[in-house]
Amino acid sequence: MFDLNQLNPQQRQAVTHGAGPLLLLAGAGSGKTRVITCRIAHLVQQGTSPEQILAVTFTNKAAREMRERVQEMTGRNAVKGMTISTFHSLGVQILKSHIDRLGFKRNFSIYATSDQLRLVRELLREAGADSSNRDAEQMIWRISAAKNRLIDAGQYQPTLRDPLSHLVATIYPRYQKALKAYNAVDFDDLLLLTVRLLEGQSELLAHYQQRFVYQMVDEYQDTNPVQYQLLKLLAGGHKNLCVVGDDDQSIYAFRGADISNILDFEKDFPGTRIIKLEQNYRSSATILAAANQLIANNRQRRPKTLWTSSPAGYAIDYLRCEDSEDEARQVVELIHAETFRHQRKFSDFAILYRTNTQSRAFEEQLRYDNIPYVLIGGQQFFDRKEIRDLVAYLRTILNPADEVNLLRIINYPKRGIGENSIDQIIRRSAEQNAGIWQLLQQPEQFDGIGQKTLTAIAEFVALIKSYQSTFKNPLRLLDTLRQLLNELKLADEIYRQEKDPQTAQRRIENQNEILNSLGAYIERNERPSLAGFVDAISLLDADPAGKDDKEKLLSGNTVTLMSLHSSKGLEFPVVFLAGMEEGFLPHKKSLDVTCDIDEERRLCYVGITRAEQRLVLLGARQRRKHGKLELREPSRFLAELPQQLLATRQAGVPADDGEEQQEKSANQFFQQMQQLLG
Structure with missing residues (x-):
């Protein structure tokens, strides 16, 4: 059971809304999941049969959590009759009963x-x-x-x-x-065939329209065209479709999400009642003011203003750092300061960034300081295949007797040394009790290996020997690594492997980040060498994310690193939003397209609204690209934030006013705003 008096006025209106289409514009942190579950429970209490209720979301986890919450309110028997599922599970349910009408057997x-x-x-x-x-x-x-x-x-x-x-x-x-x-379908057919089935079978469509009298959809801003069409068909009977979403958090266009589904909802469903859930239960008033002013710059959006009864809180820090390594150092220093000053746990902190390549410097610095972390939505930097491939070359150049790494790269990228030839080399090595590298230098002794393969082996050996020599010059380490990357043409190989050009580009950017890592290593060491660099990588790799501190990891006491896309739906007391620069946020690929800039602004908005108490924005004056330093311009989004709430300072320089004065200044600003508003 639940008490309607525990809901705010807008939440109560949403929960008690009767018949007709309903659009809930649920701002970040406004308790939308609670509203959906309470609405389902209220419908049951008002006499709606559980079998007549359909609730759809995007992930199995979200569907399971929704079912559990509704069960707490209504009891196990009521939940048994409801359909609470993902879009694709709903498609399976319908197709398993009726796919024979499309010429398939039901046991597809x-x-x-x-x-x-x-x-x-x-x-x-x-x-x-x-x-x-x-x-x-x-x-x-x-x-x-x-x-x-x-x-x-x-x-x-x-x-x-x-x-x-x-x-x-x-x-x-x-x-x-x-x-x-x-008699098979693929994952996408589960929705497309369901739509075609309902479009072509009017009596079947009427059956499901009568069965699902009330429909509720979470994260509606993320729906694509086929999901939209399925919902439109099912809601065509009673038209009791309730959708919950936030156009300001629509960040999945690259997955096919169509923001017009939520922007044009009342055009598609005449008579729609619109309720805005604007009271935020997550963030300080300062953070919300920044988020509101930023997102107001998007031209295609539904106006809404988040507010909270919480205090103003601290001003938002903006730190202009020297480079990626300085940015990472500043974050780690602030984590140490916050844990000491406010007794925070590591799990109170999140580091957010636009692209996964940005995680490298943070991972290195956190490991150096023995701070446990967890990387969400991606592999740890040095675990990525493209990084391991390149590091395998460096390890082989240093030690060709390292046969694990030697065999990893002997035909990568493909150079005509096939698996049969490699098997023969390995067998000959075992028979003669000789190292593979030793045998490779005498390829003519291999019987049954063609001349093209022998030539490829000789060229591979020459490549390794050449770089064994050139890497000895400590003054040319960066240039030599850059030369190796160009000669191997690993980027071409990645493009050949990847189906998605954007994924290929990200992997290539990851690989180029090794140049930046080497550049940072050279700056930190008076006598840099390739061996020293590879040793540093090995030490990091041997102790990933502070795994020696098992108690902290088991308790979940770890700093969280993740991309902005992965952060949606989460919240943290302290958020570091890194890379506030043109080319990162907004991303360089979006700079010439207005609609893409709007989505980048929504990403920034999502990042800001993950913060509960403290938000720190960071950017760099310069960053390495292919090992060379390039000047960076601050993100245009910084200028769109309320400057009264932004404490801008150079990295490493504490704010003159101190924390208490920052909080006092923020409170004064909000008092002035209230006076202006009357």
């Missing part, structure tokens, strides 16, 4: 990615096209994007400027025909 299989790859590779071979994993993954990615935009195989149209689209136009229909022959 759902193909995993590995199944899709095998099928698409076979279709590519039949079409006489490249059937590599990379091309197969490209096909799957393109077909998935089409299905999410409601484009069937027969509707797909290639474009002149996109040669790959012509191959997709050939493979997509064959792929769908093969799936049907195998």
Whole structure:
């Protein structure tokens, strides 16, 4: 059971709303999940049958948590009859009962990615096209994007400027025909086929419209076209569709999310009642004022203003650091100061950034200071494949007898030394009790290995020996590493491997970050060497995230590192928002497109509203790119924040007024604002 009096006025209006479409514009930290669960419980208490309630969200975890909360309020029996699920689980439920109307059997299989790859590779071979994993993954990615935009195989149209689209136009229909022959569907079919089924079967659509009298959807701003169409069909009967979302937190356009779904909701559902949930239960008034003023600069949005009954709190710090390493040092120093001064735990802190490449400097500094951390939404920097591949080259150059790393790179990138040849080399090494490197220097002794492979082996040996010599010059370490990267053409290999150009670019940026790591190492050491650099990496790798401190990790007492995209839905007492510079936030790819700048501003807004008590913004005067320092411009978003609430200072220089004065200044600002508003 729950008490309506425990809700604020807007929450009560949302919970008790009766029939008709309802749009809940739920600002960050406004208790939207509580509102949804209370609304479901209220409907049951008012006599609605649990079987008539449908609640849809995006993840199994969110659906499970919603079910558990509703069960606490209504009891186990009521929850049993409800449909609380993800979009795809709902699709499975409908298709398992009716897919035979589309020519499938009801015991259809759902193909995993590995199944899709095998099928698409076979279709590519039949079409006489490249059937590599990379091309197969490209096909799957393109077909998935089409299905999410409601484009069937027969509707797909290639474009002149996109040669790959012509191959997709050939493979997509064959792929769908093969799936049907195998009585299988893929993950995207679970929604597209459900939509086509309901569109083509009017009596079936009427059945589900009558069954689901009340529908509720969480995170509506993240819906794509096929999800929108499914909801529109199901709500076409009673029109009791309640959607909850925040256009200011729409940050997944790259996944196909369409912000117009929430912006145009009342156009699609006439008679919509709009309720704004603007009271924030998370952040200080200062943080909310900054967030409100920032997001007001977006042109396409629904006006809303977050507010709180909490005190103004501290001013927002902006630290202009020298470079990436200084930025990381400042964050770690502030963590030490906050834990000492305010008895905070490490789990009170989050470091947020726009791109995963930015985590490298923070990971290094946290490890140097033995501060445990957890990396969310990505691998630790030195665990990433592209980094391990490059480091394997450096370790082999230093010690060719290291056969683990030698074998990792002997044919990476591919140079014509195939698996059969490598197996023969390994066998000969065991038979002669000789090292592989020793044998590689005498390739003519291998029987059965062709001349092309022997030439490739000789070139590989020459490459390693050449860099063994050039890396000995400590004054040219950076230039030599840059030369190695260019000669290996690892970037080309990554592009060949990856289906998604954006993923490939991120991996290449990660690899280039090694140059920046080496540059930072050179600055810290009077007598730098390649061996010293690799040793430093090895020491970091041997002690990831302070794993020796098991008690702290087991208790979850770790600093959190994550990208802004991964941070949505989370909150922390202290947030460090790093890389407040043009090119990072907003990201360089968005600088020429207005709608992309709006999404970047929403990302910044999400980052700011993760902070409960303290927000620290950081940027650098210069950063290394491919090992060379480049000047950086502060983010335009800094100028869009209320300057009265921003304590700007140079890194390492404490605020003159101190914390108490900062809090006093912020409170004075809010008193003046209240007087102006009357």
